Amino acid sequence: xxxxxxxxxxxxxNPVPVAPHVAGRHAPLALIIALTILGIAxxxxxxxxxxxxxxTAVDLSARLQPPGATHLLGADxxxxxxxxxxxxxxxxxxxxAALAILIGGLVxxxxxxxxxxxxxxxxxxxxxxTDVTLGFPLLVLAIFFxxxxxxxxxxxxxxxxxxxxxxxxxxxxxxxxxxxxxxxxTAARAEGxxxxxxxxxxxxPHLLSSAMVLASLQGAAAILIEAALSFFGAGVPxxxxxxxGMINAGREYAITGWWIAFFPGLAITIxxxxxxxxxxxxxxxxxxxxxxxx
Amino acid sequence: xxxxxxxxxxxxxxxxIGASMLIFGLVRATGNPAALxxxxxxxxxxxxxxxxxxxxDQPLYTQYWIFLQRAVHGNFGTSLQLQTPVLQxxxxxxxxxxxxxxxxxxxxxxxxxxxxITAATRQGGFVDRASTGLATIGxxxxxxxxxxxxxxxxxxxxxxxxxxxxxxxxxxVLPVAALTITGFLLSGTIRFVRSGMLEVLNLxxxxxxxxxxxxxxxxxxxxxxxxxxxxxVTFLGFYVTLLVGGVSLAVELVFxxxxxxxxxxxAVLARDFPVVQAVVIIYVAAFVVMSIIVDLLYLVxxxxxxxx
Numbered sequence: 001x002x003x004x005x006x007x008x009x010x011x012x013x014n015p016v017p018v019a020p021h022v023a024g025r026h027a028p029l030a031l032i033i034a035l036t037i038l039g040i041a042x043x044x045x046x047x048x049x050x051x052x053x054x055x056t057a058v059d060l061s062a063r064l065q066p067p068g069a070t071h072l073l074g075a076d077x078x079x080x081x082x083x084x085x086x087x088x089x090x091x092x093x094x095x096x097a098a099l100a101i102l103i104g105g106l107v108x109x110x111x112x113x114x115x116x117x118x119x120x121x122x123x124x125x126x127x128x129x130t131d132v133t134l135g136f137p138l139l140v141l142a143i144f145f146x147x148x149x150x151x152x153x154x155x156x157x158x159x160x161x162x163x164x165x166x167x168x169x170x171x172x173x174x175x176x177x178x179x180x181x182x183x184x185x186t187a188a189r190a191e192g193x194x195x196x197x198x199x200x201x202x203x204x205p206h207l208l209s210s211a212m213v214l215a216s217l218q219g220a221a222a223i224l225i226e227a228a229l230s231f232f233g234a235g236v237p238x239x240x241x242x243x244x245g246m247i248n249a250g251r252e253y254a255i256t257g258w259w260i261a262f263f264p265g266l267a268i269t270i271x272x273x274x275x276x277x278x279x280x281x282x283x284x285x286x287x288x289x290x291x292x293x294x
Numbered sequence: 295x296x297x298x299x300x301x302x303x304x305x306x307x308x309x310x311i312g313a314s315m316l317i318f319g320l321v322r323a324t325g326n327p328a329a330l331x332x333x334x335x336x337x338x339x340x341x342x343x344x345x346x347x348x349x350x351d352q353p354l355y356t357q358y359w360i361f362l363q364r365a366v367h368g369n370f371g372t373s374l375q376l377q378t379p380v381l382q383x384x385x386x387x388x389x390x391x392x393x394x395x396x397x398x399x400x401x402x403x404x405x406x407x408x409x410x411i412t413a414a415t416r417q418g419g420f421v422d423r424a425s426t427g428l429a430t431i432g433x434x435x436x437x438x439x440x441x442x443x444x445x446x447x448x449x450x451x452x453x454x455x456x457x458x459x460x461x462x463x464x465x466x467v468l469p470v471a472a473l474t475i476t477g478f479l480l481s482g483t484i485r486f487v488r489s490g491m492l493e494v495l496n497l498x499x500x501x502x503x504x505x506x507x508x509x510x511x512x513x514x515x516x517x518x519x520x521x522x523x524x525x526x527v528t529f530l531g532f533y534v535t536l537l538v539g540g541v542s543l544a545v546e547l548v549f550x551x552x553x554x555x556x557x558x559x560x561a562v563l564a565r566d567f568p569v570v571q572a573v574v575i576i577y578v579a580a581f582v583v584m585s586i587i588v589d590l591l592y593l594v595x596x597x598x599x600x601x602x
Binding site: 273 | 443
């Protein structure tokens with residue numbers, strides 16, 4: 001197997017341990033499947049308006065009705081249609097994950113690049129901040145946010161960005177340390193460009209491909225965290241349907257109304273699995289270590 | 295060595311103090327616990343009296359200083375809601391959470407080590423593909439959802455296992471299964487063992503061991519695995535603290551497990567400051583201690599790692 005990551009000559013004696021079957025034969029297929037599923041999810045989010053029922057319409061006569069002809073995936077304890085709620089929940093999950101990754105990713109990459117570029121005290125401060133972020137029981141923090149301000153769409157995004165920025169910062173820092181010694185950075189500095197300008201203009205664009213890989217994997221995490229927040233009642237407030245909230249509603253009915261929690265959880269698993277596979281495939285195809293050599 | 299440990303301890307202490315200030319401020323930002331402890335018809339004077347009794351009318355920095363002095367002596371105060379010393383609550387609950395986490399870790403190792411090793415030694419083979427797939431699926435399943443599904447199947451449909459609480463061996467099966475399969479416990483073990491083994495299997499010392507004619511079993515388990523384990527140890531060290539501090543919270547809640555999860559959850563909702571502070575600070579302390587232990591384990595497992 002010809003591995004573009006290892007320098008010539010080394011490859012023969014010491015193959016880099018990347019799963020070759022993922023990087024090679026199956027990569028395009030996995031990518032196509034992953035993108036198709038994501039496309040379906042986005043379509044579901046956009047077309048949720050065509051759902052058969054109003055997702056918040058209470059119909060006590062349909063209470064705990066099992067999946068069947070009238071309610072495709074059954075009805076919950078207030079008689080709301082699970083299928084319609086599932087479609088609307090797609091909107092919340094995808095929107096929250098996308099925005100949280102965008103904010104957390106940008107802030108994390110910027111701070112990380114700054115830490116790697118400046119070094120010294122700035123570096124130490126930002127890295128200790130990532131330590132505290134990674135070591136803190138953040139789910140608890142999130143439940144606090146909800147308790148202080150009452151849960152809202154905005155706060156959920158804020159909390160998830162806060163949880164997810166640290167890995168982006170660490171990634172950006174590591175990559176920046178490598179980039180720092182390169183000539184074009186020295187040249188920009190010699191021309192008198194400011195630190196922030198150099199980081200924004202010359203460092204960050206080089207981190208794009210590794211950021212994409214991380215964003216995909218962190219997107220999976222964001223959806224899981226959103227679900228967990230909603231599960232604890234600290235997510236997007238009811239009656240807005242969210243997947244985690246639906247699972248929580250089915251928690252006490254695991255035995256008598258299994259469909260209430262089952263389908264939203266299945267949806268989460270499929271989307272998260274897709275994002276994880278996408279991230280792994282992207283990493284194998286455009287591994288950041290490849291870019292360093294250029 | 296001593297200087298290294300000293301420096302790491304000092305850094306850990308700073309992180310711990312920062313985190314304790316953060317949590318101290320946060321719990322107080324959620325509102326006044328006196329309002330929840332007293333009936334809704336309580337007068338302003340009664341609320342003020344209770345706040346004075348709890349010391350909540352003092353400036354924030356004074357409250358923090360008092361808290362810090364007591365905490366150093368192992369006194370985390372009394373639960374506002376349950377009227378029990380926090381330390382006593384922790385003594386009751388922590389072992390239950392640790393049992394759950396420990397058993398899940400044990401099973402993750404029992405399943406993950408052989409799978410990861412086989413995946414590396416027969417790279418690209420069936421076990422490799424299956425276990426990598428298993429790892430990816432496992433880390434994509436929400437733990438609390440799997441917990442509910444397991445209850446629906448094994449407690450509801452099949453009536454084989456209890457749905458809740460810690461009574462006897464059978465009650466451990468479902469929560470341990472949910473914690474082992476989901477998240478990164480099993481999937482991380484498989485991935486780290488696999489990549490660690492792949493990295494060392496081609497190194498000279500493994501070749502020498504093979505050339506000496508040692509049986510393959512000895513080469514793998516005695517020579518290769520020891521070095522391949524370093525990344526796994528780091529990962530598990532951090533992940534187990536995360537597991538007790540967050541992931542298992544939801545699973546414990548589903549099973550009404552008498553661990554730290556439901557204790558913390560109820561305490562947050564009731565603004566039970568002393569309980570929340572103590573639990574969070576213990577989590578952070580565990581995280582700090584774990585990171586120091588991991589650094590030291592590095593030295594034991596790999597003598598070429600130098601003290602920085």
